[in-house]
Amino acid sequence: MRNLVDGKATVVTGGAQGIGEATALRFAEEGADVVVADVDEEGGHGTVDAIEDAGGSAVFVETDVSEAAEVQTMITRCVEEFGGIDVLFNNAGIDGPLENIVEYDEDGFDRVIDVNLKGVWLGLKYGIEAMLADGGGSIISTSSIGGQVAVPEYSGYGASKAGVSLITKSAALEFATEGIRANAIAPGLVETPMVNDIMEENPEMEEQFRNMEPMGGLAQPKEIANSVLFLGSDLASRVTGHTLAVEGGYLSQ
Template identity: 40%
Template structure:
C-alpha cells in the first residue's frame, strides 16, 4: 500500500490495553496504516514482543508499562509519546476488564471495584492526559472501547454494563467539550470478539458461545482486527466530521 493511501500516515498513536486481544490487533493495524505506535499495558513481556515484531516489519513502535488505574502511569505513557515523537495525534483507549458472569445480588464488591476502577477511572486517567497533550499539539482524535454492554443490558454482568455505559457517557461529554478545539472523541462498541475476556466468559459458562452466536445476525464471533480497523478509521482524517459517536461493531447484534 502506498504511504499516502494509509489511514494514519505520519500520525503518532497511543494504544492502551495493547498486550492482547483488540489492543494487540490495533498495534498491528495502526502500524500498518502508517502510525508510530506507543503501546501501553501492564505485561511488559508481551509489549516487548509486540514492539519487536513491529520493528522487524519496518514499523516505528515503542512501549510503556502502564496500569491505567494509576494516573502517574497514564501521564508517563502520554509524556513518552510526546517526548519521543514530538506530539500525540491519536489515542485508542482499549484497556479494560470483564469481571464475572454472576447475578447482581451475588456479585462480590471486589468485582465491582475492579471493573469500575479499570474501565471507568482508567479511561478518565487516560483522557485527562491525552486531551492535554492534544490541546498543546493543536488537536487529535480519541477512540474509546465501549461495548454492546454500553448500549444494551448483558445478563449477569451488572458492573461491566454500568462501566461501559460510563465509557459512553465520558465519550460524549469529552466530544462536546473539545469539538471546537480540534479534538474528536468517539467510541467503538464491540460485540462478541475473540479476546481473553470473552474466552474467559465462554469457558466459565457452557453454552454461552453458542447463545451469543445465535443472537448475532452475522452468526459468528468477531476477529479483534475487525474492531481495530474501525478504531483506526475513527482516529484517521477520513472521519473529520464524526465526534461523539458510539459505533457498534457487533455483526448486527444491537440492530434488533
C-alpha cells in the same frame, strides 16, 4: 497511495493482546508510530516486536490505566518518543465478576469501574491536555454493546461501558472547537483471549455466543481495529461524540 495514519503518534492501551494488539499492528501498518501500553510487559513487548518485524515503529510503556501517574507517564513518553500525540485508543479493560447484583463482589465492582471507566477518564484527561498543546487529535475509547443493553450478571461491566459512551460525549462537546474528536466503539463479541477464556470456563456459552449476532460467529480483532482506524484517521474528520457499534447487526434486532 498515502497511508491512513502516516506519522501519527498513537497510544494504544491494552495493546498486549486482543483488540488492542490488532489495533496497534493495524495503525503501524498504516504508518503510525505506536506506544503500546499495558500491565502485561511480556505481551506488550511481543506486540512491539511484531510491529518492528513488519518494519513499523513502536515502544512499550508499562501502564496500569487506573493509576493517574502511570497514565501521565504513558502520554509523556509518547510526546518524548514521537514528538507529540495525535491518536489515543483507550482500550484496556476487564470483564470483572460474572454474578447477579446480590452476589456481585464489591471489590470486583470497584476494580471494573476503576479500569474500564476511570481508566478511560484518565486517558481523556491527560490525553486531551497533551493534544491541546499539540494541535488537536482523535481519541477512541472502547465501550461495548454491554453498555447499551443489559446483560444479566454483568452489572459492573455494563455500567462501566455505558459510562464510557457518556464521557465520550462530554469530551466531544467540551473540546469540539479545539481540534479534539472523541468517539467510542462498541464491539459485540470478538474472538480475543477475554472471550476465549469465558468460553473455556463456561463451555455451555460457546454456542450461544456464536449465534448471538445476526451475521453469525464472532468478530475478529482486526475487524474492530479497522473501525478504530477509521475514527482515528482524517477520514472521520467530522465525526465526534459517537459510539460506533461493530456487532454484526446485534443492536438492529
